[in-house]
Amino acid sequence: MKRKRITAQKLKIGIAAAFMIFGFSSLSAQQQVSLQEAIKQALQNKAEAKKAALQVKKAEYKIDEARAGALPQISANISNTFNPILQTSVLPGEIIGMPGQLVPVTFGTKWQSVNSVSLYQNIFDQRVFTGLKAAKSTREFYLLNSELTNEQIIENVATAYYQVFVQEENLKTVEASYANTERVRNVIKSLVDNGLAKSIDLDRTNVQLTNIGSNKQQLVNAVEVSKNALKFYMGIPISTPIELEEKTIEPNTALLNTAANLETRSELKVLNKQKELLQYNKKATEALLYPTVGLQANYGWQGLGNKFPYFTGSAQGTNWSDYASIGLAIKIPIFSGGSTRAQIQQAEIDIQDLDQDINNTRESLDLDYKNAISNMENAIINIESTKDNVGLAERVQKNTQSNYQYGLATLTEVLDAENALTQAKQNYANALLDYKQAEIKLIKAKGQLNTLQNP
Structure with missing residues (x-):
């Protein structure tokens, strides 16, 4: 009888030790992709970037066309x-x-x-001179539009990149929990086989293992879907295997200390350049009144x-x-029935209409900036809170394991502590994702998305 108690004690220690082994399943060696590399490939491969570059090239020919009007x-x-x-x-x-x-x-x-x-x-011919100026502005418009397109690509890639990062972190956490629970199940099975534990404990552990396995499979699928989205935004074949570069996420509170100049936003630059083109269009129409x-x-x-x-x-x-x-x-020109005057008034209305869009866009960008600041601050607070919670969950798990060794805690409490730790780590990973999304929005609100290309 004494020997059985000793054996049971050793098996309990084995269960506790199984939970203390924290291992991650390693991914196969694949192409390591950093955020900067993902953005670089996207800017090279995506159709939107290529089309924007073609529009810039087309603008060069528009300048040649306008210049031809001044030549013999x-x-x-x-x-x-x-x-x-x-x-x-x-x-x-x-x-x-x-x-x-x-x-x-x-x-x-x-x-x-x-x-x-x-x-x-x-x-x-006033129209020829105005057309030449308008053609040069058209080139600048397409350059700005190309910058805006590139920024949208960068935002999409960065958001998708960190979505994959967090899903993989969640998967690693669940895989570790699954491996630990599986080892515990094996230990309990040995207890049951030796008549030192109840079969209900084994059933509980199997239920726990099945639930974790289901969650694990969902995360495996989520990682695959997230990677496919990232590969799409990168403009590479979906069949290309990739693996994210190993790195940690650290909050950058310095972003909160600098103000934003909304006039540097590409959205406003494009609209202002569009207004300039409409003004040239009005001048070209007015030129019909000149000899x-x-x-x-x-x-x-x-x-x-x-x-x-x-x-x-x-x-x-x-x-x-x-x-x-x-x-x-x-x-x-002497008399055209008032058609030229009517065309000039229409051109002026187009300018006034665009002014409304510019004002609305400026207000929208200001709202985005203030919301980005608020979301960033909340995300940083949430990171600290969830990080502290992970530490607390780890201490609870260790104490529960220790108590279980001495018969002061039940197997259910051990499993609950493991669940709580897994959930705490997932909450922390999700908090990191919320932070990165808020950070990207804030960088965008400041008109600094191009800085994400820098290492």
Whole structure:
């Protein structure tokens, strides 16, 4: 009997020791991905970034198009006409000494060839000058829009990255709890097999193990789904295996100490540049009220004859001659029925409409900034609270294990303490995620998302 008590005591110590072994299941060696590397790949691979870069390139060609309006416009014209039936007209007979009669006369030749070169040079056209300025602003607009697109990509990648990080931390915690509970189950099974424990204790442990296993499987799936989302935002194939770089999350309270300048936000920069483009559009419409002045010049060769002119000369009856003209074209708008004035008023309304969007966006960004500050402060408090709770849960678990060794605590209390510790660690991991999400929002509110690319 004494030997059985000793054996039972040793097995209880074995149960306690099993809970004290804290092991994590290791992930297979895969591609280590840091946040900076994930952002770099996203900016290189994502269609949104590529399309934004194409728009910037397109803006360069818009500048070339606008500049072309200020350069000489030269064109060539080649026209060859064959007249199988020449038109007949009549002349008074007095011309050829046949008074009182009408004499039919055929005018023209069978072939007529006209070859000319024309040149037109704008001397003054307010629309051309305004269009050139607008084209340069268009390029700046697309550059700013590209920056805004990149910031949105960075935010998506960072949010998805830390979502994976926290899910993996939760999985590690549950895997450790599962391994510990499994070892305890094996110890209790030995107790039951030796008649030193009740089968109800083994049943309780199996129920606990099944519940943890179910939670573990859910987290395995959550990690996989989170990684797939991250790979999507990175613009890499979903089948690519990745593993996050090992690192810890530490709150950065310095972010709370610096103020934000909302005017540096890309959202406002894009809208302000859009307003500038609308102002140029209004000026271009106003330019319709200004006169235009242009220089035009023509030079050509004309061949007339009854045979194809290009292969004949004067000996074959084809007459070749050249001509030239130079002129100054001035167009002065006088009355357009009020359509130009109406277009100008429409352009002005477009500007006023955009002003409302700018004011609304500014207020929205200010609200986001203040909310980000509040969420960040609360997240830091929550991290400290959950971190302290983890420490408390660890002490409770150790004390419960110690008490169990001396028969002062039941197996149920041991399992409950293990559950409480697992839950506390998961709460801490979720608090870290809430913090990182709040931190990203605050960095965005300050217009500093690009700093996430820095190590």
